[in-house]
Amino acid sequence: MKAVSDRRRKRDAVYPARRQQVWERGNGMCEWCGMAAMTDVHHIAGRAGPDPHRLENLVGLDAECHRRVHAEPEWARSVGLMRSRHAKLA
Numbered sequence: 001m002k003a004v005s006d007r008r009r010k011r012d013a014v015y016p017a018r019r020q021q022v023w024e025r026g027n028g029m030c031e032w033c034g035m036a037a038m039t040d041v042h043h044i045a046g047r048a049g050p051d052p053h054r055l056e057n058l059v060g061l062d063a064e065c066h067r068r069v070h071a072e073p074e075w076a077r078s079v080g081l082m083r084s085r086h087a088k089l090a
C-alpha cells in the first residue's frame with residue numbers, strides 16, 4: 001500500500017508544472033475553441049498509467065468545453081479529446 005501511494009505522490013508531483021506548461025502552450029486560452037480563457041486541464045486518456053500528466057495527454061480547456069467533453073464522449077473521442085489509454089495513436 002505504501003509503495004503505491006509513494007509512486008502516486010511522485011507521479012503527481014509533476015502535475016503543477018505540467019499544468020503551467022499547458023497554460024503557456026495555449027497562451028492561457030482554451031486549446032480547443034480558442035475563444036475563452038483556459039480554466040481546466042483535461043486528461044485525454046485519463047489519469048491512470050505510469051505518466052498520466054505527460055503533456056501529450058493534457059489539453060487545456062475552458063469550463064464549457066471541458067463540460068462538453070464529458071457530456072458528449074462520443075464526440076470527444078471523434079475529435080481526439082478523449083481516448084482509451086490502451087488505444088494506439090493513429
Ligand SMILES: [Zn+2]
Pocket residue numbers: 030031032033034035036061062064065066
Ligand atoms: Zn473552449
